[in-house]
Amino acid sequence: MKNNVYIETYGCQMNFADTELVMGILKSKGFDVAKEIDSADIILLNTCSIRDNAEQKIHSRLEHLKGVKRSNPNAVIGILGCMAERLRTDLIEEKKIVDLVVGPDEYRRLPEFIDAAYGGEKGIGVKLSRTETYNDITPYREDGLSAWISVMRGCDKFCTFCVVPFTRGRERSRSLESIVTEVAQLSDRNFKEVTLLGQNVNSYNDNEKDFSDLLVSCAVAAPEMRIRFSTSHPQDLSDKLLYTIAEHKNLCNYIHLPVQSGSNIILEKMNRTYTIEHYLDIIDKARKIISGVSFSTDIIAGFPTETEEDHKMTLDVMRKVRYDGAYMFKYSPRDGTKAYEMGDDVAEEIKAKRLNEIIDLQQQISWQINQELIGSEDTILIEGTSKKSDDFLAGRTDTNKICIIPRNEEIKIGDYVRVKINRTTSATLFGDLI
Ligand code: 5AD
Ligand code: SF4
Numbered sequence: 234m235k236n237n238v239y240i241e242t243y244g245c246q247m248n249f250a251d252t253e254l255v256m257g258i259l260k261s262k263g264f265d266v267a268k269e270i271d272s273a274d275i276i277l278l279n280t281c282s283i284r285d286n287a288e289q290k291i292h293s294r295l296e297h298l299k300g301v302k303r304s305n306p307n308a309v310i311g312i313l314g315c316m317a318e319r320l321r322t323d324l325i326e327e328k329k330i331v332d333l334v335v336g337p338d339e340y341r342r343l344p345e346f347i348d349a350a351y352g353g354e355k356g357i358g359v360k361l362s363r364t365e366t367y368n369d370i371t372p373y374r375e376d377g378l379s380a381w382i383s384v385m386r387g388c389d390k391f392c393t394f395c396v397v398p399f400t401r402g403r404e405r406s407r408s409l410e411s412i413v414t415e416v417a418q419l420s421d422r423n424f425k426e427v428t429l430l431g432q433n434v435n436s437y438n439d440n441e442k443d444f445s446d447l448l449v450s451c452a453v454a455a456p457e458m459r460i461r462f463s464t465s466h467p468q469d470l471s472d473k474l475l476y477t478i479a480e481h482k483n484l485c486n487y488i489h490l491p492v493q494s495g496s497n498i499i500l501e502k503m504n505r506t507y508t509i510e511h512y513l514d515i516i517d518k519a520r521k522i523i524s525g526v527s528f529s530t531d532i533i534a535g536f537p538t539e540t541e542e543d544h545k546m547t548l549d550v551m552r553k554v555r556y557d558g559a560y561m562f563k564y565s566p567r568d569g570t571k572a573y574e575m576g577d578d579v580a581e582e583i584k585a586k587r588l589n590e591i592i593d594l595q596q597q598i599s600w601q602i603n604q605e606l607i608g609s610e611d612t613i614l615i616e617g618t619s620k621k622s623d624d625f626l627a628g629r630t631d632t633n634k635i636c637i638i639p640r641n642e643e644i645k646i647g648d649y650v651r652v653k654i655n656r657t658t659s660a661t662l663f664g665d666l667i
Pocket of ligand 2: 280
């Protein structure tokens with residue numbers, strides 16, 4: 234029986250959540266999870282298109298898979314996710330080893346495409362849907378501490394640099410009930426943390442309830458679990474949401490709020506729909522309403538027409554907000570987006586130089602913020618053994634920082650423990666049990 238599936242996942246958390254969804258669909262049709270690629274009959278790559286280097290990684294992976302196909306000519310190789318949606322038939326025409334190409338809204342048809350591939354046909358399913366939310370599908374999850382749940386799909390914001398509206402289609406939300414049921418099931422299985430996911434998670438709306446309502450329902454349904462969410466767009470970060478986070482202890486005091494640039498001229502060209510003044514107002518308000526809230530962000534260096542002055546404004550905003558962490562990227566032109574037509578006029582060396590300055594500054598800021606925590610106390614959720622040494626345990630603060638403490642036989646994975654911070658780096662806290 235040919236039914237062992239191996240999936241490799243690239244890109245964002247949404248893609249990792251989709252892989253669990255795909256496994257849920259396939260398992261319900263009798264397929265099994267292959268733990269290793271060598272024992273797989275079906276190899277699927279769940280891909281990302283956000284920047285060119287994400288796609289290059291897949292191209293080189295496919296080169297490697299040619300060898301796998303040579304030793305196992307019956308293996309079915311498929312491309313899922315954003316690259317499937319963006320490149321469509323090109324993938325099948327250019328890459329002879331690819332048997333199926335299935336975009337994010339057609340995963341229900343995967344079993345059918347796999348059967349066809351066994352019959353020697355190539356399968357392509359790349360239609361986007363206005364309604365598909367996979368509401369009724371239970372994702373396949375191994376037991377663990379932390380889970381992702383995608384609560385909405387797609388994006389209507391059309392930032393000019395971004396492929397997501399084209400690869401993942403229009404925004405649509407799952408029903409509140411189905412999400413809360415899933416959270417409660419995870420809680421019953423002893424999961425301790427869930428991250429609610431969406432490209433614009435805070436614009437969640439199931440026609441009756443908004444994102445704050447959803448958070449409250451999840452917080453109440455699983456009081457022992459920490460609830461996180463990602464990614465928020467500043468335009469939809471309502472006061473109601475801030476008060477909701479402040480009111481519920483298990484809604485984490487951590488907001489990922491991409492700023493992208495500190496220059497109003499660039500923000501306008503990016504179609505971000507806010508000015509930097511407006512953005513900073515939101516940060517101020519959040520800090521007043523949610524005590525101890527921490528922020529992370531996404532920043533792009535070298536968007537078309539970005540001048541040295543624009544870049545300095547980005548550094549300036551980083552100093553003003555003092556983010557706890559940041560994901561920082563060089564601008565990568567994506568065919569089909571509005572920004573693609575603006576050219577790619579910031580030279581590669583300049584992009585690299587600006588990105589380095591951004592990374593260096595963020596490192597200094599993270600270091601300082603963490604230094605200021607020395608002597609303070611916090612509650613961490615124990616996630617496991619420290620990666621560097623078996624003599625230490627690793628946990629996470631509500632504000633999403635890793636904290637290392639000496640191993641103690643009485644502490645188990647999944648416990649909440651109080652710690653005092655005594656040493657820090659820019660990336661990690663070190664503490665002792667209180
Ligand atoms: N080039 C560089 N970074 C990009 N991002 C999205 N599109 C691009 C692009 N074309 C970044 C944004 C976004 C994050 C997920 O990826 O910062 O918030
Ligand atoms: Fe990559 Fe965006 Fe697709 Fe996620 S949604 S996989 S970040 S292109």
